[in-house]
Amino acid sequence: MPIFHAYIVTCSYNIPWVGILQEYVCIGIENGFSGAFIMNEHGVVALNVARGMDEAAIGQKAMGLVRLSRAGRRVPPAFCVTQTVFREHRERNHLIARVRSALAELSQANPQARLTILTDLQKAIIEPPLAQVVRDRIENEYRALGANRVAVRSSGTAEDLPGHSFAGQYDSYLGIVNLEDCISAIKKCWASLWTLRAYEYRERNGFDHLKIGMAVIVQTLVDAEASGVIFTADPITGSRNRMVIEACFGLGQALVSGKVTPDRFVVDKRNLKLLSHTVSQKKITCTLDQNGAVEEKAVSDERSSVCCLTKKQVKRLAKTARRVETEFGNPQDMEWAISKDRIFFLQSRPITALPPVKSWEDRQIWCCTPAKEVMPDVVTPMSLSVIDALLADFIDPIFSLLRMDRGDQPIYGLVAGRIYFNGNIWGAVFRCLPGTKGLDFMKLAGDHKGQQKAIDGLQNACDEDLPDMRFKRYKFFLKIPLTILGALCNTPRKGRRFLAKVAVETEEWLRLNPAGMTTEEIAAWCQEIMAKLSERLGLVLYLFSALGALPLLEIVCRRWLTDGDTKAGKLLSGMGGMADATAGLDIWRLAAAANSKVEVKDLILSGKDWRTIVEELCRGRPALESRAGCPRHDSGREFLAEWNRFMLLHGHHCRGELELYNKRWSETPDYILKFVRSHLTQMDEMNPVQNFERSAAERRQLEEQCRNQLKNPIKRMIFNFLLTRAQHGSVFRENVKSEVIKLLTAKRKMLLELGQRLRDKGILENEDDVFFLRHEEIAPVVNNSADFDIHEVVIARRAEYDKNRSITPPDVVFGKFDPDTYIPDAIDERAEVLHGLGVSPGTATGKARVILRADTEEQLLAGEILVAPFTDPGWTPYFVPAAAIVMDEGGVISHGSIVAREYGLPAVVNVGNGTRIIKTGQTLHVDGNHGVVRILK
Secondary structure: OHHHHHHHHHOOOOOHHHHHHHHHHHHHHHOOOOOOOOOOOOOEEEOOOOOOOOHHHHHHHHHHHHHHHHOOOOOOOEEEEOHHHHHHHHHHOOHHHHHHHHHHHHOOOOHHHHHHHHHHHHHHHHOOOOOHHHHHHHHHHHHHHOOOOEEEEEEEOOOOOOOOOOOOOOOEEEEEOOHHHHHHHHHHHHHHHHOHHHHHHHHHHOOOHHHOOEEEEEEEOOOOOEEEEEEOOOOOOOOOOEEEEEEEEEEOHHHHOOOOOOEEEEEEOOOOOEEEEEOOOOOEEEEEOOOOOEEEEEOOHHHHOOOOOOHHHHHHHHHHHHHHHHHHOOOEEEEEEEEOOEEEEEEEEEOOOOOOOOOOHHHOEEEOOOHHHHOOOOOOHHHHHHHHHHHHHHHHHHHHHOOOOOOOOOOEEEEOOEEEEEHHHHHHHHHHOOOOOOOOOHHHHOOOHHHHHHHHHHHOOOHHHOOOOOOOHHHHHHHHHHHHHHHHHOOHHHHHHHHHHHHHHHHHHHHOOHHHOOHHHHHHHHHHHHHHHHHHHOOHHHHHHHHOHHHHHHHHHHHHOOOOOOHHHHOOOOOOOOHHHHHHHHHHHHHHHHHOOHHHHHHHHOOOOHHHHHHHHHHOOHHHOOOOOOOHHHHHHHHHHHHHHHHHHHOOOOOOOOOOOOOOHHHOHHHHHHHHHHHHOOOOOOOHHHHHHHHHHHHHHHHHHHHHHOOOHHHHHHHHHHHHHHHHHHHHHHHHHHHHHHHHHHHHHHHHHHHHHHHHOOOOOOHHHHHHOOHHHHHHHHOOOOOOOHHHHHHHHHHHHHHHHOOOOOOEEEOOOOOOOOOOOOOOOOOOEEEOEEEEOOEEEEEEEEOOOOOOOOOOOOOOEEEEOOOOHHHHHHHOOOOEEEEOOOOOOOHHHHHHHHHOOOEEEOOOOHHHHOOOOOEEEEEOOOOEEEEOO
């Protein structure tokens, strides 16, 4: 058969009917002359009345319409100009030789020359007229349609071969209103075989250019109110259990061309439940003008954010598409249009490149937020083991309160050695909770692209991607009264009593001297600290209820008060008593104390390190008497007393303070000294203590103004209740965390002493090797009963730790992270406006100071705007001279947001790549009211 086929094709008779006969013979051979192919003698056929149609002649797109019509689906009337006509046109006008010549030239041509050659080839196809007999047949079918406007679409006979998709390679023409334009559009479709994109696609995939054919569909154009596509399997994840619908207003041209971001709907294929939907800003729509031409029209802001499909229409589309998939036997990619609430299907073809179903690991979404706030770096085995033992004590009570059970789904995992939380769990939580479906979580992401992708991925995740939280809905609703009662009982007074008790216990732990203990006692005390930490974390439900007052206060302010959008944040400023915020002010007080003692000031400004300064302050040599005649060592002792008091209160803080391996402020006095030194040089330019007191006075005045606005006594009572709870919640959150860090500092002291002893015994090579053991390994190592080679394990873990430190993973990871293939997202470094989440109200303009790590020597000058990737308590000293705060990431209740509100500083978080776009020295305008940062110059 192939020989006979080759013989027929190579016949070179220049007679029109010979080309047609050749095509019929070829197709007949391929189909065994079974009689399966019926067509009129001039290669033009009406699709809605055709029988025994052959895909090789009409192409897959046209065959899809035939099958849809046969299955009873509503398809606009259409006819097809088969590839037979195209081949006859090609032979009749001697185009085969022209194509071969062009192919030879193309193989040697540069890109610009290629475009010229292909353009000439397209003209050679378009310019010759059709054979009269073919033209007459097209005219008959065109008249028979009786359509005011038609669409002319390609139906390539090599389209969508297994493993290859020609979708989008060839041209289509809409709004055709007369026969001449229709015939011209048909020839233009043929010519689109030789566009640069189609040629290069065939070249890349090894297709024979001479064997590619094309049929053309002429179809009644639906004047669509909405149109789009539906995939009966998820083309991104490969899930066969859900369908994805994308839709836009008007004709689908705007969607196909990528000029509009469509509304997106994800539907469970099994029960047709709408899993998620995303409404986009559809700024343009494609419609038909009076002459039938397609024109783009701007959509009003009000209409652009309106969903273009009703839930009923979504369900009808999904139900019909599911039936089509069953009838066709494989997942389908279908185009549709809705006119006067009737659904028309414009095409259906198999999804050719459906990815394989992903493994569990590949379906997880991992987010470094909020872990990055307290553990920004690679975590050591010791710290990880503490988290392993305690984190469930913190998280699981929340699930219990919500009447959920996560089972064995991991709360977190490691990405390049760093803690990342499992976003799928929280996606499942919010999918289960009543009342959360309409929440716009995307607003929280600001310009943070990673968080935008994570939120979008979780909102559109199918059920099998999310864990079964075993949500007991009826118990949840029954529990609500008890939950409210419990929250009401969690009074601020109760919280203050608990903190006072905890503070006393913690101070006792910090006063313990491990040097006077036996090695076994140290190991036992380490275990006891773990029990105390678990006890502290048991306060999560109290913390949950305390922090829950803030969003309620924001709602009350927004609805009941004038200009209420910014009032909630201002009502939380200048509260006092917040340990982290007090630390920053106390550093300033240290500088003020030094400034009042000239000798101390001179010594600090001399640039000497802390050890040298202490030695000189304690000498008390007569040669170093002060100008006032007071011995220098008296003023020195006073300052040292202030310094020691500071370290007693705040010395447990540091950057990444949950990491036991990190040295505390009390161990790195030169870190605090640099801030004292910097403040001393700016004493005349700022006074943060006065600023704080002024902020507190303004907050108290605002409280009275708000109460006076609320004439209704019930509203005033609710406002006072929420205000008290919200103010207490912010302070309580920071102070509880501070007490937890104090316990970890006590544990670090124990571990350092233990490490030193194990080093002296030769069990460890270095004293800090102890941080590369796990907590549960301490006892067997101390008792010489470890069942592993301690040296080898520590060396291997250190090597992995050092390797991970050289890697910078993204903030959000989809599936498994591969550092070798990871490519960071492109950044628009020319951006002049950054959007984020306004977390502390107010506006400020000033010079930017970009600081990437809190443990560098770089200092913030008075009135500058701090631009940081994130902040934890180790960053608090930088807030003192700042005019405003800008962070790449963060949330309403993250540390930086709380401290910014306490200091009364405008703050915007979640700006994404602010630290990479903004440059030190640029002038910024920070609008904490609206979450906008502008780069002025």
